[in-house]
Amino acid sequence: MSAFFLLILIGYLLATSASVAHFITQEKNAQQAARALLIGAGVLHTVYFVWRYFAAGHTPLTNNHEAVSFFALAMTWGFLSFRWRYQVKNFGAFVTPLLTGLMLVAFFSSQKIHDLPPALQSKWLPVHASMALMANGFLALAFCGGLMYLIQEKEIKKKRFGLFYSRLPSLDALDNLNHHCLSIGFPLLTMGIITGSLWAKQAWGAYWQWDPKETWSLITWFIYAAILHQRLTVGWRGKRAAIMTIIGFSAALFTLWGVTFLLGGIHSYVG
Amino acid sequence: MSVDSIVVLGVNHKTAPVAIREQLAFSGDIQIPLRKLMGIPHCVECCFLSTCNRVEVIFTSSRPDDAIRGVRGFLFENSSISEEEAIHYTFLHQGQEAIIHLFRVASSLDSMIVGEPQILGQLKDAFRDASEGHATGAILNRLMHKSFSVAKRIRTETNIGSSAVSISYAAVELAKKIFGELKGKKVMLVGAGEMAELAAEHLINQGVGGVVVANRTLDRAVKLARRFNGSAVALTELVEQLEGVDILISSTGAPGLILTRDDVKPVMRQRKNKPLFLIDIAVPRDLDPELNKLDNVYLYDIDDLTSVVEGNKAERDKEAGKAERIVAEETLKFLQWLESMQVSPTIIALRQKVEALRDRELARTFLQLKELPEKEKRSVEILAASLVNKLIHDPMLFLKAECPPEEKQQRLALFRQMFGLDQHLPSRKDSDETR
Known part of the structure; x- marks a missing residue:
């Protein structure tokens, strides 16, 4: 599934380039492209999370790859929900590079799916980890x-x-x-x-x-x-x-x- | 339609001093000068623009030289200026030059303050009046709408209008970068002066919530406060008042500082650190330069504002270059359209269109009737050809008939619209948007 994650990472990378391009050129098309790319990446990323949930059989928030990936996912939807509520000019040009950075960390961390260690077998895992x-x-x-x-x-x-x-x-x-x-x-x-x-x-x-x-x-x-x-x-x-x-x-x-x-x-x- | 039949004639801030322009400015019912213009022999369509910086007549004529004399006479009829002088003060653009001039005026490239947005509105009003007075026809309608869309394009594709090139405008822009919305913000004027009042006026136009005026003589403060619908206080209350004020414009003639860092520091705590924008346009300065070092206090003196304006001017000149390219490009497009607005190109265009339609339909029919003998195919072809020719025969006669030139233009426009001959010209759509 590493290829799928790579695809999502590329989505974020493209969204970042478009956001930065919009920042520099002030071109409206670049802004629309950035938004579309980010929504696309966010949707794929969500699909990835759900897939991983079923593949692992437990909430996929147990190692660095999963934690950072979810962190980025939360940031993406948080950002998109803001944009829907009110517009902060060129916020994306600052958010997307950080997102891409997080995704790179997640990408280079071990993506192997582990069995759930006994200490983490609890109903609290999804609640606590996702909140944090x-x-x-x-x-x-x-x-x-x-x-x-x-x-x-x-x-x-x-x-x-x-x-x-x-x-x-x-x-x-x-x-x-x-x-x-x-x-x-x-x-x-x-x-x-x-x-x-x-x-x-x-x-x-x-x-x-x-x-x-x-x-x-x-x-x-x-x-x-x-x-x-x-x-x-x-x-x-x-x-x-x-x-x-x-x-x-x-x-x-x-x-x-x-x-x-x-x-x-x-x-x-x-x- | 020859391109030379389009003419712009008038005076503006570049060709005539204000003493001349004010003699020509029209006020009152704009239909009166329009009717006079339409009465000038050989003046076919016209539009009349009169603002404080320019009086211009845009018109088309079948015999431009005669009409130009007539229009110039009309412009100067109420003035004491001789014809020779009149020629000296007026500018005359004809043909392509006229189109370029109009596009530049509309997009504020010809304005005294390049990029100021009012001129487009004034031009739109002038056009609306002219078309209500039935003074415009096919050519001017198209040309004026085109000039609006050129202006719109320049506004969206360049930053020509975004830079503040006057001190008071620069102050407003800065205030917006600090406060975002200026609605509900409170402005304090300390001392009176033309520039301070101008800045206050700009801020009020942006919707600031209230004005407080402080002055050494309370009498003057009360007068000024009344003008801005605000309140007046004594200069001694300055520091107390700061608690509720967001923007302070200072322009007193005081020899020394009237507000120091130590005065303001405790106030910031009372203000819960709400940002404070201090504008010092007095020379010598009223406000302590050290104030800028306080958190959430932003101090700009006259030199700072001037350098902002200078920077903006350089930026604007760069953008104007881009805008000129757009004007040149759109002028070319308009000339293409104008060229097509003649009888013979229109007839050729119609012929090409109907013949293409005929051939396409024939090909489709023959595809279904594969067994048809060659001789009968010929008959069908002849049938189609003669049907097409007969159908367009009368419309062509209508187009070729002798009639006055203004009616000819209307006929051409109607004809082209009816047969959809302008559809390959994308500019058509642009001008519809601005309607």
Whole structure:
């Protein structure tokens, strides 16, 4: 099935090229092509996920390939659902390269289908893993928005208008985007941690045992909680929120990969 | 129809100073000058455009030289300008030049501020008035619609209209990049001055929610506030007022700074860090340059805005080059159409069409009647040929009949439409869209 996954990867690659082409040339056709390609890739990717579910006989969220692939899938549909609700100019040119990057990681990870290890045989697997990865999807979108904010803010502050100024949306739109992504991503992250904790109680007998993955997901959670809290109380917005969002996403990525590959711990079977 | 029968004659900001243009500008019922124009001998179709920068007559004529004299006389009839001077101040474009000129006017390439969007609307109004007054016919209808679609094409395919080339426009553009929507945003004017008022006016046109005016003399502030439907405050209240303001335009004659970084820093906390856009168009400056270093505060002084405008001008000139190419291309297409709008090419086109139809139908019939002897095949062919010839005989007579030139154009247009002879010309569809 590696060929099928390669096809999806190529779909994402083409969508990325079209998005970047639209970004540079401002050509409307490129934008439509990018959208069509991304929807196409998203549909195939969903089919792939369903196929893998039946082929494996369990929820396919048990190794790095599956986790990252689902992460990208969640990000794709999250992005497309935004576009349906409101338009953020050239958001795609930032989202699609990241998507392609994730898909490359998934592609080069082992795609072998394993039997489900006994520790993962639980009803909690689909709930916990999908929540946590969907949270990552939205946090990744917030990351892209944060990056765009910083670029646009810099051009306006420095009064030097380069490639980006006319192509990026207003600061206000980007700040709203950040808030919007976080207000979906953060509850998902919270649910991911709670369901994980409930599962831990069931499997290991304790809700929380400071395993590195748990610790890092809590750190991530605190970063995002701080952004949202500060926004509501003292109006942390704009640049600070954007920077914090980028730091938060780095922590989320570290929780996903860094912990597994560097720190080990009981979560590390997900490798 | 010879291309030289299309003429544009008039004065504009390039050929005549405002002192001359204002003598020619028409106001009131536009049908009156239109009727006068139509009364000029040999003036067949016409359209009359009068704006503050130009007074132009677009017309077609069977004897252009006579009509040109008549139209020039009409333009200057209410002025004290001699005929010699009149010739000096007017421009005259004929044939291909006239078409290019009209396309350039419509797409704002000929405007004082290149890329400004109003001219297209003014031209559309002028055309609507002319066609309501039955002053336009087949040629001008086509030409004017074409000019609208050229303008539309240039607007979508180039960035000619997207750059702000005046200080106040640049300020509005920046505000939009910061706030997105300007609806409901509050503007504060500190001090009065022409440029500040102009910027405020632009912002109000964009739908800002309210205006506050602060001035050293409250009296002046109240007057200005009334004009913008806003409120007036004393200059001493400046810092307090900042809490609710989103955009501040400062242009006082104060010798030193009136707002420093330390004044604004605590206000940002009260504002919950909502962005604040500060525009300083005073010389010497009113606002502390250090303000730009505060988070969510964006400070632009007059030099910053000027350099934005300069950058935009360079960009716009590049886009204008692209636009000129589109004009040249569309002019060529229009000339092709014009060439076809004559009796003999129309007859040839109709002949070709009916003969192609005849041959296709015959081939289809013979395919089914394979056993038909050669002699009878000939008879069927003759039948088809004579049927076709008889059918188009009367329409051809109608087309060739002697009639006044304006009616001839209408007949040609009707004829071509009836027999679908323009279908190979894709430009037909474009002009329908703008209707």
